[in-house]
Amino acid sequence: MPDALSPLLDFNGPALLLVAVRLILAMVLGLGIAGVYRRARPISEEAESFTVTLVLLTILIAMVTQVIGDNVARAFSLVGALSIVRFRTVVRDTQDTAYVIFAVSVGMALGANHPLVALCGLVIVGGTALMLRKRGMPIMPPNGALPYEVHVRLAIGKDAETLLAPVLDEYASHRRLASVSTARQGLSLDTVYAVALRDNAHTGAFVAALNRLEGVQNVELTTRAQEFD
Secondary structure (H helix, E strand, C coil): CCCHHHHHCCCCHHHHHHHHHHHHHHHHHHHHHHHHHHHHHHHHHHHHHHHHHHHHHHHHHHHEEEEEECCHHHHHHHHHCCCCCCCCCCCCCCHHHHHHHHHHHHHHHHHHHCHHHHHHHHHHHHHHHHHHCCCCCCCCCCCCCCEEEEEEEEECCCCCCHHHHHHHHHHHHHHHEEEEEECCCCCEEEEEEEECCCCCCHHHHHHHHHHCCCEEEEEEEEHHHHCCC
Protein backbone atom coordinates (compact mmCIF):
# COMPACT_ATOMS: atom_id res chain seq x y z
CA MET A 1 0.00 0.00 0.00
CA PRO A 2 1.48 3.43 -0.93
CA ASP A 3 2.56 5.50 2.03
CA ALA A 4 0.69 8.51 0.59
CA LEU A 5 -2.62 6.73 1.15
CA SER A 6 -1.95 5.66 4.72
CA PRO A 7 -3.14 8.96 6.28
CA LEU A 8 -6.48 8.53 4.50
CA LEU A 9 -7.00 5.12 6.06
CA ASP A 10 -5.67 6.00 9.50
CA PHE A 11 -8.92 6.55 11.38
CA ASN A 12 -8.83 7.91 14.88
CA GLY A 13 -11.64 6.04 16.60
CA PRO A 14 -12.28 8.40 19.54
CA ALA A 15 -12.05 11.49 17.33
CA LEU A 16 -14.42 10.00 14.76
CA LEU A 17 -16.87 9.10 17.51
CA LEU A 18 -16.70 12.67 18.86
CA VAL A 19 -17.46 14.08 15.41
CA ALA A 20 -20.42 11.73 15.02
CA VAL A 21 -21.77 12.65 18.46
CA ARG A 22 -21.55 16.36 17.69
CA LEU A 23 -23.38 15.95 14.38
CA ILE A 24 -26.08 13.80 15.93
CA LEU A 25 -26.52 16.33 18.71
CA ALA A 26 -26.73 19.05 16.05
CA MET A 27 -29.50 17.08 14.37
CA VAL A 28 -31.39 16.75 17.66
CA LEU A 29 -31.10 20.43 18.51
CA GLY A 30 -31.93 21.34 14.91
CA LEU A 31 -35.14 19.36 15.27
CA GLY A 32 -35.77 21.34 18.45
CA ILE A 33 -35.31 24.63 16.56
CA ALA A 34 -37.68 23.42 13.84
CA GLY A 35 -40.21 22.43 16.51
CA VAL A 36 -40.03 25.87 18.09
CA TYR A 37 -40.51 27.45 14.67
CA ARG A 38 -43.58 25.33 13.91
CA ARG A 39 -45.19 26.21 17.24
CA ALA A 40 -44.21 29.88 17.39
CA ARG A 41 -45.01 30.91 13.83
CA PRO A 42 -48.55 31.33 12.48
CA ILE A 43 -49.89 28.30 10.64
CA SER A 44 -50.67 30.33 7.54
CA GLU A 45 -47.02 31.37 7.27
CA GLU A 46 -45.47 28.05 8.04
CA ALA A 47 -43.28 26.52 5.30
CA GLU A 48 -42.49 22.82 5.55
CA SER A 49 -39.30 23.20 3.53
CA PHE A 50 -38.06 25.95 5.87
CA THR A 51 -38.26 23.67 8.93
CA VAL A 52 -36.21 21.04 7.06
CA THR A 53 -33.71 23.74 6.13
CA LEU A 54 -33.29 24.72 9.78
CA VAL A 55 -32.41 21.15 10.75
CA LEU A 56 -29.96 20.67 7.86
CA LEU A 57 -28.41 24.08 8.43
CA THR A 58 -27.68 23.28 12.08
CA ILE A 59 -25.92 20.04 11.11
CA LEU A 60 -23.97 21.64 8.26
CA ILE A 61 -22.76 24.56 10.36
CA ALA A 62 -21.62 22.14 13.07
CA MET A 63 -19.71 20.15 10.43
CA VAL A 64 -18.13 23.25 8.87
CA THR A 65 -17.09 24.58 12.27
CA GLN A 66 -15.29 21.30 13.01
CA VAL A 67 -13.56 21.42 9.63
CA ILE A 68 -12.31 24.96 10.27
CA GLY A 69 -11.20 24.39 13.86
CA ASP A 70 -8.57 26.98 14.81
CA ASN A 71 -7.12 27.21 11.30
CA VAL A 72 -7.60 30.78 10.04
CA ALA A 73 -6.38 29.95 6.54
CA ARG A 74 -8.89 27.13 6.29
CA ALA A 75 -11.66 29.48 7.42
CA PHE A 76 -10.86 31.96 4.62
CA SER A 77 -10.66 29.10 2.13
CA LEU A 78 -14.11 27.86 3.11
CA VAL A 79 -15.55 31.37 2.91
CA GLY A 80 -14.23 31.65 -0.62
CA ALA A 81 -15.54 28.24 -1.58
CA LEU A 82 -18.99 28.87 -0.13
CA SER A 83 -19.25 32.31 -1.72
CA ILE A 84 -20.11 30.65 -5.04
CA VAL A 85 -23.44 29.53 -3.55
CA ARG A 86 -26.18 31.99 -4.42
CA PHE A 87 -29.41 32.06 -2.41
CA ARG A 88 -32.23 33.63 -4.41
CA THR A 89 -35.13 32.75 -2.10
CA VAL A 90 -36.21 35.81 -0.12
CA VAL A 91 -36.89 35.17 3.56
CA ARG A 92 -40.49 36.14 4.26
CA ASP A 93 -39.87 38.38 7.27
CA THR A 94 -37.31 39.27 9.92
CA GLN A 95 -38.49 36.54 12.30
CA ASP A 96 -37.54 33.86 9.77
CA THR A 97 -34.11 35.49 9.48
CA ALA A 98 -33.77 35.23 13.26
CA TYR A 99 -34.47 31.48 13.07
CA VAL A 100 -31.74 31.09 10.44
CA ILE A 101 -29.27 32.87 12.75
CA PHE A 102 -30.57 30.70 15.60
CA ALA A 103 -29.72 27.51 13.67
CA VAL A 104 -26.31 28.87 12.64
CA SER A 105 -25.43 29.83 16.23
CA VAL A 106 -26.43 26.45 17.65
CA GLY A 107 -24.50 24.65 14.92
CA MET A 108 -21.38 26.75 15.54
CA ALA A 109 -21.56 26.15 19.28
CA LEU A 110 -21.77 22.39 18.80
CA GLY A 111 -19.00 22.35 16.20
CA ALA A 112 -16.76 24.36 18.52
CA ASN A 113 -17.36 21.83 21.33
CA HIS A 114 -19.62 24.05 23.42
CA PRO A 115 -22.73 21.87 23.78
CA LEU A 116 -23.88 23.63 26.95
CA VAL A 117 -23.94 26.96 25.09
CA ALA A 118 -26.00 25.36 22.32
CA LEU A 119 -28.39 23.73 24.77
CA CYS A 120 -28.83 26.89 26.84
CA GLY A 121 -29.37 28.88 23.64
CA LEU A 122 -32.05 26.46 22.49
CA VAL A 123 -33.86 26.63 25.83
CA ILE A 124 -33.64 30.41 26.29
CA VAL A 125 -34.16 31.55 22.69
CA GLY A 126 -36.77 28.89 22.02
CA GLY A 127 -38.62 29.69 25.23
CA THR A 128 -38.55 33.39 24.41
CA ALA A 129 -39.94 32.74 20.92
CA LEU A 130 -42.78 30.67 22.33
CA MET A 131 -43.48 33.22 25.05
CA LEU A 132 -43.68 36.07 22.53
CA ARG A 133 -45.80 34.09 20.12
CA LYS A 134 -48.80 36.16 19.09
CA ARG A 135 -52.00 34.37 19.95
CA GLY A 136 -54.93 35.87 18.16
CA MET A 137 -53.04 39.06 17.33
CA PRO A 138 -53.30 40.72 13.92
CA ILE A 139 -51.14 39.08 11.25
CA MET A 140 -50.78 41.16 8.09
CA PRO A 141 -49.21 39.38 5.11
CA PRO A 142 -45.67 40.60 4.24
CA ASN A 143 -46.80 42.51 1.13
CA GLY A 144 -49.84 44.06 2.81
CA ALA A 145 -52.30 42.07 0.72
CA LEU A 146 -55.32 40.40 2.28
CA PRO A 147 -55.15 36.75 1.22
CA TYR A 148 -58.85 35.76 1.39
CA GLU A 149 -62.16 36.95 0.03
CA VAL A 150 -65.33 36.02 1.88
CA HIS A 151 -68.59 36.25 -0.07
CA VAL A 152 -71.67 36.47 2.14
CA ARG A 153 -75.23 36.52 0.81
CA LEU A 154 -77.72 38.13 3.18
CA ALA A 155 -81.47 38.46 3.22
CA ILE A 156 -82.55 41.84 1.98
CA GLY A 157 -83.05 44.38 4.75
CA LYS A 158 -80.12 43.12 6.85
CA ASP A 159 -77.25 45.49 7.60
CA ALA A 160 -74.08 43.64 6.61
CA GLU A 161 -71.69 45.50 8.91
CA THR A 162 -73.89 45.17 11.98
CA LEU A 163 -74.59 41.49 11.38
CA LEU A 164 -71.15 40.31 10.26
CA ALA A 165 -68.81 42.54 12.29
CA PRO A 166 -68.68 40.39 15.48
CA VAL A 167 -67.64 37.24 13.60
CA LEU A 168 -65.28 39.10 11.28
CA ASP A 169 -63.55 40.77 14.22
CA GLU A 170 -63.20 37.42 16.01
CA TYR A 171 -61.64 35.49 13.14
CA ALA A 172 -60.05 38.15 10.91
CA SER A 173 -57.09 40.28 11.86
CA HIS A 174 -57.63 42.68 8.96
CA ARG A 175 -60.64 43.20 6.75
CA ARG A 176 -61.74 45.53 4.00
CA LEU A 177 -65.14 45.86 2.36
CA ALA A 178 -64.62 45.03 -1.32
CA SER A 179 -68.11 45.26 -2.78
CA VAL A 180 -71.83 45.22 -2.04
CA SER A 181 -74.45 44.27 -4.62
CA THR A 182 -77.97 42.90 -4.87
CA ALA A 183 -78.75 39.38 -6.11
CA ARG A 184 -81.73 37.23 -6.96
CA GLN A 185 -83.60 40.17 -8.48
CA GLY A 186 -83.12 42.32 -5.43
CA LEU A 187 -84.19 39.72 -2.88
CA SER A 188 -80.67 39.23 -1.46
CA LEU A 189 -77.60 41.30 -0.71
CA ASP A 190 -74.14 40.04 -1.73
CA THR A 191 -71.30 41.41 0.40
CA VAL A 192 -67.62 40.73 -0.31
CA TYR A 193 -64.85 41.33 2.23
CA ALA A 194 -61.11 40.98 1.71
CA VAL A 195 -59.74 39.48 4.93
CA ALA A 196 -56.60 38.16 6.62
CA LEU A 197 -57.33 35.52 9.24
CA ARG A 198 -55.77 35.50 12.68
CA ASP A 199 -52.88 33.11 13.35
CA ASN A 200 -55.09 30.70 15.33
CA ALA A 201 -58.15 30.95 13.09
CA HIS A 202 -59.38 28.05 10.95
CA THR A 203 -61.15 28.63 7.66
CA GLY A 204 -63.79 25.97 8.35
CA ALA A 205 -64.73 27.42 11.72
CA PHE A 206 -64.80 30.91 10.22
CA VAL A 207 -67.23 29.91 7.46
CA ALA A 208 -69.38 27.93 9.89
CA ALA A 209 -69.62 30.88 12.30
CA LEU A 210 -70.77 33.18 9.51
CA ASN A 211 -73.26 30.64 8.23
CA ARG A 212 -74.89 30.33 11.67
CA LEU A 213 -75.84 34.01 11.71
CA GLU A 214 -79.53 34.69 11.24
CA GLY A 215 -80.17 36.15 7.82
CA VAL A 216 -77.08 34.65 6.17
CA GLN A 217 -78.08 32.59 3.14
CA ASN A 218 -74.69 31.57 1.74
CA VAL A 219 -70.99 31.91 2.60
CA GLU A 220 -68.03 31.34 0.29
CA LEU A 221 -64.36 31.79 1.20
CA THR A 222 -61.82 32.03 -1.63
CA THR A 223 -58.09 32.71 -1.88
CA ARG A 224 -56.95 35.89 -3.54
CA ALA A 225 -53.86 34.25 -5.07
CA GLN A 226 -53.46 36.88 -7.74
CA GLU A 227 -52.24 39.44 -5.21
CA PHE A 228 -49.22 37.29 -4.30
CA ASP A 229 -47.88 36.71 -7.83
